[in-house]
Amino acid sequence: MLEDVGPGGLSLGRSAPQAGAGLLQAGDRVLLIDAKRRRYLVRLRAGASFHTHAGIVAHDDVIGIPEGSTVTATTGRRFLVLRPSFADVVVKMPRGAQVIYPKDLGAIVIAGDIAPGCRVLEAGVGSGALSMAMLRAGATVVGYERRADFAERAEQNVAEWVGAEAAYTVEQRDVYDGIGPGPWDRIVLDLPEPWRVVDHAVSALRPGGTLLAYLPTINQTAQLRQALDQAPFSLAETVEILRRTWHVEERSVRPDHRMVAHTGFITTARLVVPPTETL
Numbered sequence: 001m002l003e004d005v006g007p008g009g010l011s012l013g014r015s016a017p018q019a020g021a022g023l024l025q026a027g028d029r030v031l032l033i034d035a036k037r038r039r040y041l042v043r044l045r046a047g048a049s050f051h052t053h054a055g056i057v058a059h060d061d062v063i064g065i066p067e068g069s070t071v072t073a074t075t076g077r078r079f080l081v082l083r084p085s086f087a088d089v090v091v092k093m094p095r096g097a098q099v100i101y102p103k104d105l106g107a108i109v110i111a112g113d114i115a116p117g118c119r120v121l122e123a124g125v126g127s128g129a130l131s132m133a134m135l136r137a138g139a140t141v142v143g144y145e146r147r148a149d150f151a152e153r154a155e156q157n158v159a160e161w162v163g164a165e166a167a168y169t170v171e172q173r174d175v176y177d178g179i180g181p182g183p184w185d186r187i188v189l190d191l192p193e194p195w196r197v198v199d200h201a202v203s204a205l206r207p208g209g210t211l212l213a214y215l216p217t218i219n220q221t222a223q224l225r226q227a228l229d230q231a232p233f234s235l236a237e238t239v240e241i242l243r244r245t246w247h248v249e250e251r252s253v254r255p256d257h258r259m260v261a262h263t264g265f266i267t268t269a270r271l272v273v274p275p276t277e278t279l
């Protein structure tokens with residue numbers, strides 16, 4: 001449940017004030033977490049109150065205390081108060097398109113070698129979750145998004161959660177029609193037919209640059225791999241990330257019965273210079 005998302009607020013970007021510093025203040029975003037670990041994202045405002053099935057929490061009871069404290073609702077139920085992590089924000093923030101989940105975002109940042117100063121062309125920005133992860137890693141990101149409403153949503157989410165000064169622009173355009181002037185260090189794709197971008201990437205990526213695509217099915221992944229095989233790409237690799245949580249309680253220590261079994265496949269490849277014939 002997301003409450004009262006407006007401009008300003010907790011910023012998670014590298015140039016933003018470090019989240020977690022100081023006592024909780026009006027304007028901060030906090031998570032109220034109940035005994036069943038249900039999380040409610042709330043923006044603190046003097047005099048306001050947060051209503052839930054478990055009672056009402058006065059924001060004034062939260063303002064001025066350290067995060068990690070517990071507050072009591074009118075019903076006597078207690079809530080732990082913490083500032084949200086990036087992973088919390090990604091699953092709670094307003095979205096247009098489906099976001100990439102934190103377990104895959106982390107893997108994409110490493111597999112794509114997204115680093116400070118990297119120039120990244122991202123296509124299919126959707127809600128901006130992947131943009132945020134790459135901006136936090138220090139990249140400069142230009143996004144292409146076909147839908148105007150999603151482009152606007154991504155820009156709002158980035159401004160809200162990374163900071164309005166983030167090195168980020170989104171252009172409303174179709175990446176299948178081509179890629180603007182590079183060279184780009186990385187091309188990162190989260191859209192249905194990335195094989196239609198491979199030829200554009202050959203001219204837009206710098207030699208040695210990485211193309212990364214995130215796809216939900218292996219059929220799409222196989223088609224992409226075929227296109228990469230027919231182009232000057234090397235070291236192609238496809239992985240999926242399986243994340244299994246554990247139940248840890250006294251003498252009962254075992255994997256949880258349920259897990260998210262599948263999200264998507266991550267494929268990477270490096271652009272190479274085709275060998276020239278030696279005389």
Ligand SMILES: C[S@@+](CC[C@H](N)C(=O)[O-])C[C@H]1O[C@@H](n2cnc3c(N)ncnc32)[C@H](O)[C@@H]1O
Nearest residue numbers: 097099100124126127128129130146174175190
């Ligand atoms: C699954 S969403 C991306 C979600 C995003 N990675 C995130 O984490 O928030 C896919 C997006 O690709 C966009 N899209 C699809 N085809 C496209 C194209 N040819 N050019 C640009 N954007 C495209 C869709 O409009 C949609 O917003």
